[in-house]
Amino acid sequence: MERKRILITGAAGFLGSHLCDRFIKEDFHVIAMDNLITGDLQNIEHLFKLENFEFYHHDVSKFVYVPGNLDYILHFASPASPIDYLKIPIQTLKVGSLGIHNLLGLARSKNARLLIASTSEVYGDPTVNPQPEEYWGNVNPVGPRGVYDEAKRFQEAMTMAYHTFHGLETRIVRIFNTYGPRMRLNDGRVLPAFIGQALRGEDLTVFGDGSQTRSFCYVDDLIEGIYRLLFSDYAQPVNIGNPDEITMLDFAEEIIKLTGTTQKIICKELPTDDPKQRRPDITKARELLNWQPKVDRAEGLKITYDYFKSLPKEALVNKEHKNFKTYNK
Template identity: 70%
Template sequence: MPRTLITGGAGFLGSHLCDRFIAEGHEVLCMDNLVTGNTDNIAHLFERPDEQFKFIHHDVTDYIHVGGELDYVLHFASPASPADYLRLPIQTLKVGALGTHKALGLAKAKGARLLLASTSEVYGDPLVHPQPEDYWGNVNPIGSRGVYDEAKRFAEAITMAYQRYHGVETRIVRIFNTYGPHMRLDDGRALPTFMGQALRGEPLTVYGDGSQTRSFCYVDDLVEGIYRLLLSDENEPVNIGNTEEITIKAFAEEIIELTDSGSTITYEPLPQDDPQVREPDISKAQRTLDWAPQVERRDGLRKTLDYFQDAVEASTTA
């Protein structure tokens, strides 16, 4: 039975990874300090025996101790939504730097393979479209978004350094916009914000004129890509995301139609350094992992709607 540590395991993506790796026969150690994660996402796993699942309440910026052998470390601990990393700028930088350092140190000590969760934000507001892995990006290091962008760029750099200098087996996934159950309502990202507003009958907040684009990947597709990357021989960054690009305004209109809402759209000033385009070049993932997204956006949104309907109902009765 492989033994796998997932940092940030109570978060949106981390909780889905816990489910997948347990299903694949791994013993999963889920580590989270619950700053942005939520044990509700993993509550269904607490009934499992210890040899399948354990929760460890811990901040990965501190020394990480895990007794016994360890085969894999998936480092997903970090605020990921703009609302979170703008509210927690120092913590975001620390988990990208100190947290990644501690996770790599653990992987080195255990002889484990580490997979780093990086992000499309390493490309910043890109001047190349779509974005391939060999594009170095256009990032403002001192802008408000820089705390997240540069934390992930540093995390990639130290991960590659541990691979080259210490011989640690590492993998790096660059995650593009992903959605699905377990996202926090109104967390600042487009989908949960739009879903919450539409289901409450409120105006949907679009920044700028809404012409900026995003590409949304359903979480099951992302998890499949991550699993294949972990077990592959590819040790340089790989984009995982959906290539179906849509403007934010059109996406807001799609959510209004899906929810059968009477909501309108309201416009606010565009935040600093908000990317104007975002679409992955996934040719490397297709070539090396035989991976491509399978879930159409409309189908994924329908799968996600029930979760957000329950979340909105719970928030209004609390």
């Protein structure tokens, strides 16, 4: 029986590379695509020797061509951390607008099902907690985070337009804070930021008074949820995340205990439009996908910390990604 073929954009990134692993494991032919603006080929280099894996170095904001038949597309190409999208705002907007338009056109021409990676950031700084899919959000479109939030909101709208107008098979996953091996230590997200500071012997930085909350989902759980959603019959957005909520102050204390650092916690000014609460309502995922997270935070954090400790020392240095200046156009 011929293998199903799947295109994964953003394939050299944190989540994209784990998705490549999962679909290789499920015996798909995986076509990986990434412009390497924030991705790293080291995340997928172990797959290059496989005959059912191929890689395209390409920016999906430009015309996308893939020869042969295509059964599924996963659109995970996008800067996803505040440090990234604040330094490359135009590229962030382009991948969420031109990129999704190109991929929807490709999906239509190939009669492929397309799943897009949306985000809990579509809810902005929420006025309800936890956040159900029916909540429309509280987003500042012209604030510093608007380049990411609105790119994802537009991406959802464009995807649903193709679904309703053209009858295209589409799926939308709203991803909440996720962590695990292959995260970049210096990408600005809270967990690698804390662990990076601990490994460098720096004080851990909490913004505001540390009372704002996040909910962390281990990457293997997230990938399982995405896999189930792709093969479901549900086209509306679905939250995938771990509803176990924790304040940033308590989380910093957990990281100090995990890493054994003697550094203290310091507070800095809260960034503009930083969400005060983030917790998914996963009722739909439970009912529609029979999914819920299985890995508890203590277990997931230990695996993630062991991964970061194994990195070469130069990975601990805070430095700008080599491609940022090239792409900030």
